[in-house]
Amino acid sequence: MARIGMKAERQNRILSALAVKGEMSLQELMTAFNCSEATARRDLEELEQSGSVIRRVGGGAMYVKPASVYEVPFAEKQQVLYMEKMNIARKAASLVQEGDVIGLTGGTTTFLISQQLKHRKNITVVTNAVNIAMELSENSDLQVVLTGGVLRNKSFELCGPLAEQTVNAVNINTMFMGIDGFTAAGVSTYSELEANIARMLMRRADKTIAVFDHTKIGRASLFTVALLEDLHGCITDEQPPEVLSGALKEAGTSLYIAENENP
Numbered sequence: 001m002a003r004i005g006m007k008a009e010r011q012n013r014i015l016s017a018l019a020v021k022g023e024m025s026l027q028e029l030m031t032a033f034n035c036s037e038a039t040a041r042r043d044l045e046e047l048e049q050s051g052s053v054i055r056r057v058g059g060g061a062m063y064v065k066p067a068s069v070y071e072v073p074f075a076e077k078q079q080v081l082y083m084e085k086m087n088i089a090r091k092a093a094s095l096v097q098e099g100d101v102i103g104l105t106g107g108t109t110t111f112l113i114s115q116q117l118k119h120r121k122n123i124t125v126v127t128n129a130v131n132i133a134m135e136l137s138e139n140s141d142l143q144v145v146l147t148g149g150v151l152r153n154k155s156f157e158l159c160g161p162l163a164e165q166t167v168n169a170v171n172i173n174t175m176f177m178g179i180d181g182f183t184a185a186g187v188s189t190y191s192e193l194e195a196n197i198a199r200m201l202m203r204r205a206d207k208t209i210a211v212f213d214h215t216k217i218g219r220a221s222l223f224t225v226a227l228l229e230d231l232h233g234c235i236t237d238e239q240p241p242e243v244l245s246g247a248l249k250e251a252g253t254s255l256y257i258a259e260n261e262n263p
Contacts, residue, residue, distance in 0.1 A: 007043070008214060008238050009241075010033055010035070010043065011043050011046065011047055012214075012217065012218060012238075012240075012241050013033065013241070014029065014033065014043055014044075014047065015047065015054065015218050015219075016218060016241065017029075017032060018054055018061060018062070018063040019063050019218065021063075022062060022063050023057070023060060023061070023062040023063065024060050024061060025058075025059050025060035026040050026041065026059045026060050027059075028060065029043075029044075029060065029061075044056050044060075044061045047061075047215075048061075081213045081214075081215065081237075083260070084213045084214070084237040084258075085108060085109045085112050085213055085237075086112055087237055087258040087259065087260055088109055088112075088211050088212075088213065088235050088236065088237055088258040089109060089112035089113045089115070089116050089211075090116060090258065091235050091256055091258040091259075092113045092116070092176050092209065092211055092235055093113055093116035093117055093120075095174065095209070096117060096120070096123065096174070098120070098121065098122045098123065099122055099123070100123055100124070100173045100174060101123075101124040101125075101126065101170070101171065101172050101173045102117070102123060102124065102125050102126070102172070102173065102174055102175070102176065103125075103126045103127070103172040103174070103175030103176065103177075103201050103204070103205055103208075104125060104126070104127040104129065104132050104175070104176055105127070105128065105129065105157070105175070105176070105177045105178050105194070105197070105198050105201065106127075106128065106129035106131075106132065106152075106155040106156055106157035106178060106194070107129075107155065107178025107179075107211075108178070109178050109211045109212065109213065110127075110129070110132065110176055110177075110178045110211060111129070111131060111132055111135065113176055113211070114127075114132040114135045114136055115135060117136070117142070118135060118136050118138060118139050118142070119139060120139075120141070120142065121141040121142070122141065123142055123143075124142070124143040124144075124145065125142060125143070125144050125145070126145040126147075126167075126170050126172055126201070127144070127145070127146060127147070128146070128147040128149060128157050128158045128159065128163050128167075128197055128201070129155070129156050129157050129158070130146070130151065130156045130157075130158065131156040132156075133146040145166070145170060146158070147162070147163040147166040147167060147197075148162035148163055148165070148166055149161075149162045149163030149164075149166075149197075150162070150163075150193075152191065152193065152194065155191070155194065157191075157193075157194055157197070158197075159191070159193035159194060159196070159197050160193060163197050164196070164197065164200055167197065167200045167201055167204055168200070168204070170204055171204060172201065172204050172205040172206070173205070173206050173207075174205065174206065174207050174208075174209060174232075175201050175202060175204075175205035175207070175208045175209070176208075176209050176211050176235075177198055177201070177202070177208055177209070177210050177211065177225070178210075178211060178212070179210050179211075179212050179216060179221075179225060180216060180219070180221040181216055181219040181220045181221035182210065182212055182216045182217050182218070182219065182234070182236075182240075182244070183218060183219070183220050183244070184228070184243065184244055184247035185220065185224070185227075186224050186225070186226055186227040186228055186230075187210050187212075187224070187225050187226055187228075187231070188220050188221040188222065188223055188224045188225055189221050189222075189223055189225055190221050190222055190223070191223065192222075192223050194223075195223040195224070195225045198225045198226075199225060199226065202225075202226060202230065207232035207233070208226070208230070208231055208232055209231065209232055209233045209234065209235060209256075210226075210231055210233075210234045210235070211234075211235045211236075212234070212235075212236055213236065213237050214236060214237055214238040216236075217236065217238070217240050217241070217244065218240075218241070218244070227251070228247055228248055228251035228253050229251040229252060229253065231251075231253045232253065232254065233253055233254035233255065233256060234248065234253060234254070234255055234256065235256040235257075235258055236255075236256075236257065236258065237257070237258050238257070239257060240255070
């Protein structure tokens with residue numbers, strides 16, 4: 001486990017270095033992080049495959065500006081980092097109590113939260129994601145409120161004025177919000193429509209908790225959803241770099257690290 005933690009920390013530092021320098025060669029990475037060429041290549045490959053904002057070029061890698069990163073469809077993202085997202089979902093579900101009204105935005109991690117909640121009783125779930133509503137519909141002991149709106153095919157989320165009308169009529173205890181980027185400047189997403197509906201859900205909730213895997217850490221997507229101080233907490237699978245942990249502490253935002261429950 002310690003070795004895994006060291007690798008994750010090194011990869012986070014590589015992301016930070018690339019964000020500052022724009023591009024680094026393999027030799028520069030080997031020198032900066034005191035690692036072998038094989039390790040540097042493997043780190044870059046894993047970072048690129050995880051959806052991080054880097055692209056391998058020639059004998060190194062370059063940082064891709066957030067605006068040029070394309071939105072990956074739900075089906076493609078569903079199996080990426082599945083166990084990490086499942087651990088996050090379990091942690092989120094552990095915070096839900098009987099009688100709660102829970103909000104869930106769309107996303108692969110929030111979908112897994114819905115799977116964790118689907119066998120619970122006396123919980124109301126408000127969501128703008130069609131796939132989450134369908135997942136929860138199997139349990140008659142749960143009440144599901146699905147907003148109207150225009151369907152976004154890549155995320156299965158309903159957005160626009162019709163969705164906003166429904167949201168304005170509900171009151172939520174805790175909202176779990178899926179995001180695409182987490183930096184000291186706040187949390188962000190690819191879609192302006194999704195950012196708008198997420199903000200409205202936040203305004204109707206007593207508290208909002210952002211849920212995201214470690215590949216979102218240090219990344220900024222196109223549209224900001226909320227500042228860190230607007231969040232009650234964050235649930236992720238790895239400890240963020242010190243600068244981001246400090247930003248959360250300064251904002252008064254709780255940080256939950258989801259541990260692997262499998263032996």
